[in-house]
Every structure is written in structure tokens, then in C-alpha cells.
Amino acid sequence: MKMHQLSPAITTLKNCYERVAVRENEVGAFQYLKPTAQAIAECEKGPKGLLSGMPIGIKDIFDTTDMPTQWGTSYLYSPKSQADSSLVASLRKAGAILIGKTVSTKLAYFTPGKTRNPHDLKRTPGASSSGSAAAVADGMSRAAIGSQTAGSIIRPASFCGVVGFKPSADLIPSSGVKAFSKSLDTVGWFTRNIHDCALLFDAATQRQHNTDLPKSALATLRVNALIEIENIPLDNDVRALLKKSFYTLKKATARTAEIQESQLFCKLINVQKCIMAYEASRTLVHEFQFYKNSMGKELVDIIQLGAAIDLPEYLDALAFRDHALHTLTHTFFNQADILIAPSTIGEATVGLNTTGDPVYCRPWTLLGLPCLHLPTGKGSHGMPIGIPLIGKPKEDLKLLSSALSIVQLEDFKLTCLTGEANEH
Amino acid sequence: MKMHQLSPAITTLKNCYERVAVRENEVGAFQYLKPTAQAIAECEKGPKGLLSGMPIGIKDIFDTTDMPTQWGTSYLYSPKSQADSSLVASLRKAGAILIGKTVSTKLAYFTPGKTRNPHDLKRTPGASSSGSAAAVADGMSRAAIGSQTAGSIIRPASFCGVVGFKPSADLIPSSGVKAFSKSLDTVGWFTRNIHDCALLFDAATQRQHNTDLPKSALATLRVNALIEIENIPLDNDVRALLKKSFYTLKKATARTAEIQESQLFCKLINVQKCIMAYEASRTLVHEFQFYKNSMGKELVDIIQLGAAIDLPEYLDALAFRDHALHTLTHTFFNQADILIAPSTIGEATVGLNTTGDPVYCRPWTLLGLPCLHLPTGKGSHGMPIGIPLIGKPKEDLKLLSSALSIVQLEDFKLTCLTGEANEH
Structure with a gap:
């Protein structure tokens, strides 16, 4: 045998x-x-x-x-x-x-x-x-x-x-x-x-890209940080992690600056909600007509909200998105290669009848920017938190290579995994 | 009974x-x-x-x-x-x-x-x-x-x-x-x-829009005309119809001007082909892998063409499209409400193993502009030809209302229908 x-x-x-x-x-x-x-x-x-x-x-x-x-x-x-x-x-x-x-x-x-x-x-x-x-x-x-x-x-x-x-x-x-x-x-x-x-x-x-950069690459990186958006809640442990990450990057990179533009990002959050509701109501037409009672209240609510939005309001929302992307490309993203910002308000919400709030993700999804979440810390209840890196439009490769450099920093070690280490 | x-x-x-x-x-x-x-x-x-x-x-x-x-x-x-x-x-x-x-x-x-x-x-x-x-x-x-x-x-x-x-x-x-x-x-x-x-x-x-305009609306309309693109074939009967339409609109509208930008439009045609091939090769992955021999030569060719295109070339094509749209919005489309241009090179091609050439449609599809084809004439073989109206980005309602006004002009009567008149 x-x-x-x-x-x-x-x-x-x-x-x-x-x-x-x-x-x-x-x-x-x-x-x-x-x-x-x-x-x-x-x-x-x-x-x-x-x-x-x-x-x-x-x-x-x-x-x-x-x-x-x-x-x-x-x-x-x-x-x-x-x-x-x-x-x-x-x-x-x-x-x-x-x-x-x-x-x-x-x-x-x-x-x-x-x-x-x-x-x-x-x-x-x-x-x-x-x-x-x-x-x-x-x-x-x-x-x-x-x-x-x-x-x-x-x-x-x-x-x-x-x-x-x-x-x-x-x-x-x-x-x-x-x-x-x-x-x-x-x-x-x-x-x-x-x-x-x-x-x-x-x-x-369908291509093998080289995202491994020399260690020196980190020293040339330029980073913007959006620590929080006014009037949007943020837990202290996420804020503290962001600030720590900010100072770590400030020491290791060519330039790390804090940006503050709460009014714009609040508006982008609302524009994202408007576009999402309008489009869902014109997309899930069959499902809403035949399975409304099995869809769940949340889905019924957003479809009804979207159905009440007229074409001109939707077009205004799209135009605002385009304008904001154009402006940001020529300001913040002209001065930096990547942005750090909160991923979530805090640790995972207690309870299984909610899924938490995506509010801090809405602007980047709306603008179509690549986002990479790094699980680098723990909150006050011992649950994972972390830092997302946000790239310029279509610069996904730059974002991935920046991340590969950044996780070499002690403060950016990925520390949240459980289960077996099952890599090759 | x-x-x-x-x-x-x-x-x-x-x-x-x-x-x-x-x-x-x-x-x-x-x-x-x-x-x-x-x-x-x-x-x-x-x-x-x-x-x-x-x-x-x-x-x-x-x-x-x-x-x-x-x-x-x-x-x-x-x-x-x-x-x-x-x-x-x-x-x-x-x-x-x-x-x-x-x-x-x-x-x-x-x-x-x-x-x-x-x-x-x-x-x-x-x-x-x-x-x-x-x-x-x-x-x-x-x-x-x-x-x-x-x-x-x-x-x-x-x-x-x-x-x-x-x-x-x-x-x-x-x-x-x-x-x-x-x-x-x-x-x-x-x-x-x-x-x-x-x-x-x-x-x-999912809305009832009012696209009917007062007859006087036509007199305020501003029109650009792209009669042909250099180095792209165009049959004489289509050119003649376009010119006739151009002069009719010149008399009836506030402003009708001819634009010439062949180099840009030729480039846009190639950019459209590049994006289409790249995306098709990353989209029809299952079909190409399992049904390559039943797909038809045309489809195999474009997927193979697209598979050879690298990410940076594709991203350059997308960036060129964005730049061209931005430029055109601030030039031609700043001076006009709609554009007329050829729909096709000529009448329907003879033979059933070809479907004709979409070359004159490629730029507008690439730029995402609304297009409305009006069947207003016949070619030298008695087959339908016509004029497309091309609108500004997302101004579909303006395009539809312009068309409703334009077809009131004698030269824009829709003349090509066969079969029964089966409207209510």
C-alpha cells in the first residue's frame, strides 16, 4: 500500500x-x-x-x-x-x-x-x-x-x-x-x-500585474485623511485608530494631510441614497409587483421612496455626482495618491435584525472610487475595526501596491483573523 | 346572439x-x-x-x-x-x-x-x-x-x-x-x-412626461450637423439627404451649423472598438470557454482581440472617452441642443451573411448620448434611409420633444413604413 x-x-x-x-x-x-x-x-x-x-x-x-x-x-x-x-x-x-x-x-x-x-x-x-x-x-x-x-x-x-x-x-x-x-x-x-x-x-x-513595489515606494506616497464627517456619528475607537494611522503614515510617507469637507460629503451621502432608491425602483419592478409581501420592509421602503423620485431630481443627483468627482479629482486627488477615512461608524452592531450603517461607504461607492479595507485594530468590545484605503478613479493597481507597502508598517499589521491559517 | x-x-x-x-x-x-x-x-x-x-x-x-x-x-x-x-x-x-x-x-x-x-x-x-x-x-x-x-x-x-x-x-x-x-x-x-x-x-x-412642445419651439432650437467623417465611407444618397435636412433645419431653427472634427470622431470610433473588445473578452468568459466552436467567427475574433488588450490600454481608452465627452460638452454641445449626423453608410447591405457597418453609430454609443433615428427618405435602390437626431448627455426629453417638432416639417415626414397602419 x-x-x-x-x-x-x-x-x-x-x-x-x-x-x-x-x-x-x-x-x-x-x-x-x-x-x-x-x-x-x-x-x-x-x-x-x-x-x-x-x-x-x-x-x-x-x-x-x-x-x-x-x-x-x-x-x-x-x-x-x-x-x-x-x-x-x-x-x-x-x-x-x-x-x-x-x-x-x-x-x-x-x-x-x-x-x-x-x-x-x-x-x-x-x-x-x-x-x-x-x-x-x-x-x-x-x-x-x-x-x-x-x-x-x-x-x-x-x-x-x-x-x-x-x-x-x-x-x-x-x-x-x-x-x-x-x-x-x-x-x-x-x-x-x-x-x-x-x-x-x-x-x-485576466492579467498578471506586478503590484509588489520596492520598500522605498512608501516614502514617495502622498496620503489624504478624512478623519470624520461632521454630523455623522463615529465611535471613539474608530476615530482613535484613524488618528494613530494618520500619524504613522505622516512619518512614513512623503505627505499626509487631513482634509475637511463635511458639507460636500454629507451632500454626497444624500445623493447616493437618491440614486440608489430611484434606480432600485426602476430595476426591481418584477419583484416588487409579484413578491412585495415577501421582500422585507427595508426593500419595500426604498422602492417606494425611489418610485416617488422624478426623472429631473434623479438627473440632478447624477449631475452633482459628476461635478463632485470632477472637482475632487482636481483638488484632494490631485494632491494625494490615496485617502484614508472611516470604514464604519464602529464595531459590528449588536443584534441580528440589523446589518449596521453603510454611511461612511456611500460617498466612495457613489464616486466609483476603489476601496480596500484593512483590518488593523480592535474596538473597545474586542471586535475588529480597521482602515480603508481609497484610491483615485480607476487607479486600482496603485491602490493595491500602496496597500502592500503600507501593511509592512507595524501599525498596519492585519490582526483580526480567526480560524485556521489556511494559506498555502 | x-x-x-x-x-x-x-x-x-x-x-x-x-x-x-x-x-x-x-x-x-x-x-x-x-x-x-x-x-x-x-x-x-x-x-x-x-x-x-x-x-x-x-x-x-x-x-x-x-x-x-x-x-x-x-x-x-x-x-x-x-x-x-x-x-x-x-x-x-x-x-x-x-x-x-x-x-x-x-x-x-x-x-x-x-x-x-x-x-x-x-x-x-x-x-x-x-x-x-x-x-x-x-x-x-x-x-x-x-x-x-x-x-x-x-x-x-x-x-x-x-x-x-x-x-x-x-x-x-x-x-x-x-x-x-x-x-x-x-x-x-x-x-x-x-x-x-x-x-x-x-x-x-415610470412617469408621464410632457414632450409635446408648442409649434414655436422649433424656432428656438439650435442644431449642429456632422455631414460626414473623413476617411469613413458615406453613400451619396445619405449625404444628399443629410444636406437637404441641414438646409431645411437652417430655415426653421434658430441656428444650424456644420461641424467638422473628423480626426476626433475617427479616434472615438477606434476607442469604442477597443473598449467593446476588452469588455466582451472579460464578460463572455463562460461562453468563450465552453461554446467557442458554436459562437460564430465574428464573436471569436472580437473576444480574441479583446483578450490581447492590457488593462492600461483599456484605461487609456476610457480616459480618452471621458476627456472627449467633457470637451464636446463645452464646445459643440454648448452651442447646440441637438446634432444630426449619418445613421449608416447607406441603404441596407445586400446579402444575409452580413449585418452592415455600425461605424457612424460608434461615437454616440461610446459617449452615451441619446440617439433617435427618423426614417425620412429613400436611397437610390428604394430602400429606407434617414436622419438620426443626437441629444446632449441625459437630455432625452429634450431630444424627444425636438423630434416631435421636427417631424412636423415637410422634409422630415416619416415615409418608410410598410405593412398595415396598425396604430389605434
């Missing part, structure tokens, strides 16, 4: 399934889990590439040909899609192993699913990509994909303590992903480190 | 089905036709609204809950979708009767389906919304919806001699429509007159 030695990829995959066996009952990250044997067979025989054998969870609003999709609902169900959504197909082609569909809130809005925060089961994991963030945080998957319309990647990444990446608007195709608000919907992902995050970016864009 | 008098809506619907019975064998506009009895029952019992009883054909790349979708392919097939695509749901809610799925080219690119030009069965109807344009032109449907990524609404509208409308980019949700190139894909429709076109815009935006 010959002893087989398991390949590192198979070991990682088995570790993930073992963690699921131990934790899924409590965490509830998956809507559907692919049978272990099937995943292992795919790992042994599937295509090899940038992501060979990497276990990845797929948010339940992405079409998949080999797993069911139900969009976080009880009334829509497709046993298998005719085609994989574009991002899923790109990851699969690069060798990723899709281990399951992760829980989404109802149609990716605010009504929670079954997922709990792996750091504290009494707290929300954040939304709408709840299952994806929780699965990665808990070591049930090495990475997972999600989507953001308000704050649905950055918020759960912050609450669960993982790296969360929302690329620039429209940079990665969202074909085969349930739409909510065309101007805002952006696909992205969760990982346990920046390196994996960059690997997924390469797979999604 | 009591004689039932048919309602006008039922009469229109029956007229359409009668026309289908006579012509469909030759024209081949439909991929799927809803049974007459079912359509009549819906017309009798369905919701009443802006489009009560209006027969509408749906391009085969739009999801529908009551009709199959196969995206112009032989390898993808869904008997019914979980939800109607957003535009379909909005039209249905407004009382439209969806009579069938109209033929699309393969995945809405250049490989033709079975549809022939109703004016001359030896000629192409244009693409990719071939069936929609042909059905409306031939009186088999009162309206039909389609989509445009290069010139897939305006070109078939021109070749078939119907009104074709491509709204501003992102103004009407494209959720539930097969994606090709996110930055370019735009849903739109074909009608037999401008009034119906405006009705569909109202239904799609």
Missing part, C-alpha cells in the same frame, strides 16, 4: 471544509455548500492558473452553472444558471474552486439572512455580502466574492475583520449578478491578506 | 398576428411567438396604463418569465426566467402585451440570425436587434425593444425604416439583459412614430 501525500491545495481545501463542519451551524455563512468530494475532484482535475486550487465562496446573487442561486430570497430559485456570471467564470478559469454560495441579505439590501458574526455570534456580520465576509473571516474559505451598492463589501469586511476590496466602478464586469442600482453596483471580494486580494484582481482582469 | 365589438386594442393586436401569419415565413422576425389566444386574454385582463394593449416584441436577450430566452444561440436556452428583465417588467406593468421574442444575432454581436429585411428579402435588416426592427417595420408589432453596443438599434432602424431610439447610457436599467460590454450596452426600442417612442420612454421611466 502506497501513502498518498496531499497536495498543498487539497490540504487547504480540506481545512476549509473541516472548518465549515465545525462552525457553519453557528456562523451560517453558506446558502449552499458544494459536496466535499466534488470540490476535491475539481481541485485535482480543474484548470491550473493564478488561483489554482484556491477555495472561494460566491455570494448568492452571482449566477453559477454548477450551484443553485436564490438571491437571498424565499421566492426566487434557479437550480443552475445557463452561464456563469463573468467574474465567477474568470475565477474558475484561473483555477479557483467554488466551494459554495454564501448568504446574501434579501436581494442584496438590508434585510438580514442567517449569518452571524464569527467573532461574536450575537452581532451582525454586516451586509449585504454577509456570508462571504463571515466565511473568509472564520477560515471556512480562503476568499469569497461579493458586491457593494452602498457599503456591502467594506462594512462586512470591517465588522468581520478581513480584507475587503471594492474595485473601481465598472472595472470588473457584473454580468450575471442581480442588479439593484446600475450606477452603484460593484463586484468585489474578501480575502485574508492583500496578496490574495491582488491575485483575485489579476484573475478578474 | 349578440355581436361583440372588438376594442381598438384587440383589433390592433389581431392585426399584428394576422400580419405575422402572412409575413413571418419570409421575414423571420420572431424567435418565439406567444400564442394568439394567450396574448388576447392578456389584452383583455392585463393591467391598464400608458401602454394599454400595445403589442410589443422583445429582443431574445431580455429575460422574460412567460417566454423562453436563448440569446440568439443554439447552446443556451432558458424556458422561462425567474424574473422579467427590468424594462420588460416596466412595459408589462404599463399594460403592454408582449407578443414574442424577436431574433437577435448570436449573443447580440455580428453573426446574423434568420431575419430578412421586410423591404427587400435579399437584404440584411441590420443587427443585432434584427427581429425587433423588422417586426415593427413590417407591422407585425407596434413596437419592439432592443439594445445597442455599437449600432444595434440605430442601424437596423435605418435599414428597416422605423423610428429607433437609443436612450442615454445607464438611464434605463438593463438588468436581466445579456451583457456584452458594460460601458456601452444600452437598451432601447423601435416604434412606427415618435409619439409611441415617447410613450415607451414614459413607461420605462
